[in-house]
Amino acid sequence: MHDTHAHATEHHGPPRTFIRKYIFSTDHKVIGKQYLGLGLFAVFVGMGLSWLMRLHLGWGNLAIPGMAWLSPNGAPGGVLTPEYYLQLMTMHGTIMVFFVLTVAPFAAFGNFFLPIQVGAEDMPFPHINMMSFWVAFVAFCILFSSFFFSDGPALSGWTAYAPLSTVGAIAGPGQGLGQVLWLSSIAVFCVSQLLGGLNFIPTTLDLRAKGMTFSRMPLTVWAWFITSTMALTAFAVLMPACILAILDHVAGTSFFVPSNLVVSGQLIPHSGGSTLLWQHLFWFFGHPEVYIAIVPSMGIVSQILITFMRRPLLSYKVVIGCMVSIGFLSYMVYGHHMFVSGMNPVSSIIFSFPTLIITIPATILVLIWLGSLYKSRLRITTPSLFALGFISMFITGGVTGFFLAQPPIDIMLHATYFVVGHFHFVMALAAIFGILGGTYFWFPKMFGRMMDERLGKLHFWLTFVGAYCIFMPFHYLGLAGNVRRYQAFVDDYTVHLLPIHRFSTVAALFTGAVQLIFLYNLIHSRFWGEKATDNPWESTTLEWSTSSPPPYDNFGGRHPIVYHDPYQLGIQSVSGADYIMQDSPEEVRPEPTETH
Amino acid sequence: MAKLLAVTIVIIAALSAVPIVRHTWEPPTDVSKNGPAIDHQIDETMTEAGICFLAGQVVLAFMIWTAAGRGREHKIGWLPGGALGMVILAFLIVGTEVIVLGAVSSKVWAQAYFARLGAGAIPVEVQAEQFAFYFRYPGPDGIFGPIHPDLINDATENFYGLDPRDQASADDIVTAEMAIPVNREIQLIMHSRDLGHSFYVPALRIQQDFVPGLDLSVHFTADKIGRYEIVCTQLCGLGHYNMKAYLDVMSEPDYDAWLKKEAALQ
Numbered sequence: 001m002h003d004t005h006a007h008a009t010e011h012h013g014p015p016r017t018f019i020r021k022y023i024f025s026t027d028h029k030v031i032g033k034q035y036l037g038l039g040l041f042a043v044f045v046g047m048g049l050s051w052l053m054r055l056h057l058g059w060g061n062l063a064i065p066g067m068a069w070l071s072p073n074g075a076p077g078g079v080l081t082p083e084y085y086l087q088l089m090t091m092h093g094t095i096m097v098f099f100v101l102t103v104a105p106f107a108a109f110g111n112f113f114l115p116i117q118v119g120a121e122d123m124p125f126p127h128i129n130m131m132s133f134w135v136a137f138v139a140f141c142i143l144f145s146s147f148f149f150s151d152g153p154a155l156s157g158w159t160a161y162a163p164l165s166t167v168g169a170i171a172g173p174g175q176g177l178g179q180v181l182w183l184s185s186i187a188v189f190c191v192s193q194l195l196g197g198l199n200f201i202p203t204t205l206d207l208r209a210k211g212m213t214f215s216r217m218p219l220t221v222w223a224w225f226i227t228s229t230m231a232l233t234a235f236a237v238l239m240p241a242c243i244l245a246i247l248d249h250v251a252g253t254s255f256f257v258p259s260n261l262v263v264s265g266q267l268i269p270h271s272g273g274s275t276l277l278w279q280h281l282f283w284f285f286g287h288p289e290v291y292i293a294i295v296p297s298m299g300i301v302s303q304i305l306i307t308f309m310r311r312p313l314l315s316y317k318v319v320i321g322c323m324v325s326i327g328f329l330s331y332m333v334y335g336h337h338m339f340v341s342g343m344n345p346v347s348s349i350i351f352s353f354p355t356l357i358i359t360i361p362a363t364i365l366v367l368i369w370l371g372s373l374y375k376s377r378l379r380i381t382t383p384s385l386f387a388l389g390f391i392s393m394f395i396t397g398g399v400t401g402f403f404l405a406q407p408p409i410d411i412m413l414h415a416t417y418f419v420v421g422h423f424h425f426v427m428a429l430a431a432i433f434g435i436l437g438g439t440y441f442w443f444p445k446m447f448g449r450m451m452d453e454r455l456g457k458l459h460f461w462l463t464f465v466g467a468y469c470i471f472m473p474f475h476y477l478g479l480a481g482n483v484r485r486y487q488a489f490v491d492d493y494t495v496h497l498l499p500i501h502r503f504s505t506v507a508a509l510f511t512g513a514v515q516l517i518f519l520y521n522l523i524h525s526r527f528w529g530e531k532a533t534d535n536p537w538e539s540t541t542l543e544w545s546t547s548s549p550p551p552y553d554n555f556g557g558r559h560p561i562v563y564h565d566p567y568q569l570g571i572q573s574v575s576g577a578d579y580i581m582q583d584s585p586e587e588v589r590p591e592p593t594e595t596h
Numbered sequence: 597m598a599k600l601l602a603v604t605i606v607i608i609a610a611l612s613a614v615p616i617v618r619h620t621w622e623p624p625t626d627v628s629k630n631g632p633a634i635d636h637q638i639d640e641t642m643t644e645a646g647i648c649f650l651a652g653q654v655v656l657a658f659m660i661w662t663a664a665g666r667g668r669e670h671k672i673g674w675l676p677g678g679a680l681g682m683v684i685l686a687f688l689i690v691g692t693e694v695i696v697l698g699a700v701s702s703k704v705w706a707q708a709y710f711a712r713l714g715a716g717a718i719p720v721e722v723q724a725e726q727f728a729f730y731f732r733y734p735g736p737d738g739i740f741g742p743i744h745p746d747l748i749n750d751a752t753e754n755f756y757g758l759d760p761r762d763q764a765s766a767d768d769i770v771t772a773e774m775a776i777p778v779n780r781e782i783q784l785i786m787h788s789r790d791l792g793h794s795f796y797v798p799a800l801r802i803q804q805d806f807v808p809g810l811d812l813s814v815h816f817t818a819d820k821i822g823r824y825e826i827v828c829t830q831l832c833g834l835g836h837y838n839m840k841a842y843l844d845v846m847s848e849p850d851y852d853a854w855l856k857k858e859a860a861l862q
Contacts, residue, residue, distance in 0.1 A: 083834035157831050163808055164791045164832060171791060172726075172833040258809025260745040262757070263790040264726070267745050275792060275808050309663065311672045315679030340794070342807035345709035349702045356694040363690045366652065367682035373659035375673025377666045380598045388660060392605055395652035396612075399645040402693065406701035408634050408708060409641060411803045412623065415794065415829035457597070465604065472612050479638075480621040481798035483829045486837035491825050493624050493798060500621070570672040578668060591671065 026126035032112025039104035058505035093158030119209025162256030211562030223299025297434025382456030386437030397426025418478020444532030466511030598664030727835030741765025
């Protein structure tokens with residue numbers, strides 16, 4: 001632990017030019033906003049792609065207005081071709097997992113709030129931080145550019161299984177240049193997240209303000225710290241895997257291509273590679289990635305709930321212990337994606353148990369949140385609604401994990417819509433609810449204005465109900481054996497399931513449209529929202545003790561000293577409030593609590 | 597608004613459970629020897645996970661209902677047992693589930709994957725390629741002829757790359773549909789010609805990926821005569837959705853007759 005004034009201000013002074021202030025900024029807050037902007041743009045692109053996919057799945061021959069113009073090859077006459085459907089699906093998954101679920105809760109909020117919450121003036125390596133964002137931006141551009149090449153983006157899904165992803169254009173549209181662009185984009189994205197992790201970890205370890213001991217760090221700081229250590233190891237494996245796959249494309253190597261494959265009637269000139277090697281490398285990254293997406297939201301939701309319950313959680317240390325356990329176990333479970341892959345069947349049993357065991361810390365977390373709600377003073381606001389919605393989604397997604405953790409059940413449910421329903425609830429929806437909750441919660445601090453609560457609550461209600469309508473039916477489809485990644489359902493046993501798909505499609509169109517309320521609220525509030533006070537939610541952590549938005553050096557020349565645990569709520573302060581800020585020297589006087 | 601949220605959560609949870617309880621959408625009826633154990637494990641897990649799901653949502657709703665709107669005139673209460681109680685509860689409930697589900701599912705998995713192949717099992721080879729399955733029977737000699745990838749020629753219907761001069765290949769029977777006799781163990785040898793594919797027969801409760809460069813073997817027994825769909829579940833390209841074949845489970849005499857007919861067509 002160090003005094004912060006020894007650090008960041010010596011690295012760089014306030015920028016004077018527009019470019020250094022808003023474009024190539026080294027200020028962690030601007031970089032956080034840039035990441036949030038990227039995540040916001042990406043989520044609307046990803047959602048737009050899902051609209052097209054859902055329309056096509058519901059009504060396969062539908063000419064989608066404008067698509068013939070947007071993509072004459074991919075949607076002649078406006079009807080998506082089978083390959084274009086898969087290309088849209090690949091882009092949807094890739095954009096959402098990497099550029100939304102990783103970028104928004106971790107890189108965006110983490111960048112903006114981690115240094116402020118520990119009382120630092122900036123990250124220790126501001127230029128590396130700036131580079132992290134711009135490298136991520138380049139990665140997004142590389143990925144997006146594949147839409148504009150002749151045979152379009154890759155169609156091998158966000159998991160890019162070899163050898164479909166490594167034998168080249170001979171495997172189908174998008175599998176040549178489109179796949180190389182995909183692999184390049186992800187390799188570059190890995191670099192950006194490695195650079196980000198390099199800043200997050202020393203910020204947490206070395207730049208904490210005086211008095212900010214480990215046991216006084218907010219749960220969000222713990223969540224970002226745990227996530228950044230996971231990111232360092234997970235992305236460090238995916239990046240070389242992508243480079244090896246690129247070499248298979250362009251340098252004639254055979255890391256992931258075995259001998260004697262005959263693709264499209266041609267004998268492939270590769271030999272000696274292993275297709276399962278890609279799966280091992282990908283999922284060694286891929287499963288921790290699930291937690292890279294969700295752990296920050298666990299921290300955000302804890303922070304929001306504490307603020308609006310007006311009390312600390314039942315246990316601060318148990319929550320941290322759970323997040324650490326989840327992070328640790330996430331490296332021991334990845335094989336559950338490969339139960340039927342051809343991996344040794346003994347491995348399946350070995351991977352099954354940690355997968356089941358990881359539900360224990362996850363359950364403890366949920367029980368801690370639920371138990372903390374008990375006789376709290378819950379305030380219903382937009383952020384707290386989204387945090388409560390997160391718990392509901394996380395429970396729903398969590399219990400379906402019991403099925404997929406068991407190898408014999410996976411025989412039936414692997415690669416079906418059950419899996420799609422499971423990961424959309426537990427990773428996508430839960431994380432998105434965390435992100436939305438975080439946005440409503442921290443918007444006043446980031447932009448100095450309040451978001452419209454009325455519109456926020458409307459947004460929550462429609463999104464909450466809509467999300468269940470879209471994704472809950474996926475479980476029924478999966479249980480009936482409906483295979484995922486099909487652009488049409490021609491199997492006899494799935495034809496009768498089409499009405500369920502149509503129901504999901506209508507719900508997706510509706511819920512997607514509802515997000516325009518959020519977008520409007522975001523833009524309108526940014527310019528015309530009510531001015532925010534420094535601490536509009538009466539919260540306790542350090543970001544609320546500085547101005548909204550914070551000054552360039554975060555605390556206006558002040559060097560905060562931390563006197564308390566992060567969550568001194570439900571107590572009696574001298575001023576009569578029920579909370580004391582972390583940097584207030586005031587002595588804590590607990591309220592008398594009820595006894596049972 | 598909090599009470600409305602609590603009610604909404606309970607309604608969503610209850611409605612979500614209805615199709616499960618009523619078995620509205622089910623997979624094709626099981627016709628395999630291993631299927632009942634798998635189905636039973638799914639049912640058991642559904643019961644346990646379903647209880648956790650409903651209990652979790654109802655408790656969440658209850659907590660929201662009772663906690664919202666409590667001002668400072670209400671004292672903050674601590675749940676009896678506190679965090680330690682929650683930890684013990686999680687270990688008791690989920691820990692028990694982990695042990696029970698893990699142990700039983702390992703047994704079911706072992707029955708499917710570790711059981712020894714019976715002596716009289718019928719070998720059938722399935723080759724996957726974009727976007728079709730082909731099946732090969734070894735013929736009277738009981739030996740599959742070697743595959744020569746350089747001889748593969750779809751135009752001459754040499755889908756496997758068999759050398760007609762090779763004695764072991766000469767009597768091999770290659771078909772586009774799979775036929776097997778009922779109640780006989782089948783040894784399925786899985787070979788991919790090009791990319792990753794999968795062999796999924798929902799009615800047989802079988803799903804296994806093809807691994808290019810590696811021939812895998814699984815075995816199963818079908819116990820009901822009928823026609824069932826084989827579909828691909830491993831994304832393999834633009835025609836993935838349409839990669840399918842049929843499995844005909846027939847009586848032993850019908851199977852023998854079918855094999856003879858197919859041999860004559862080679």
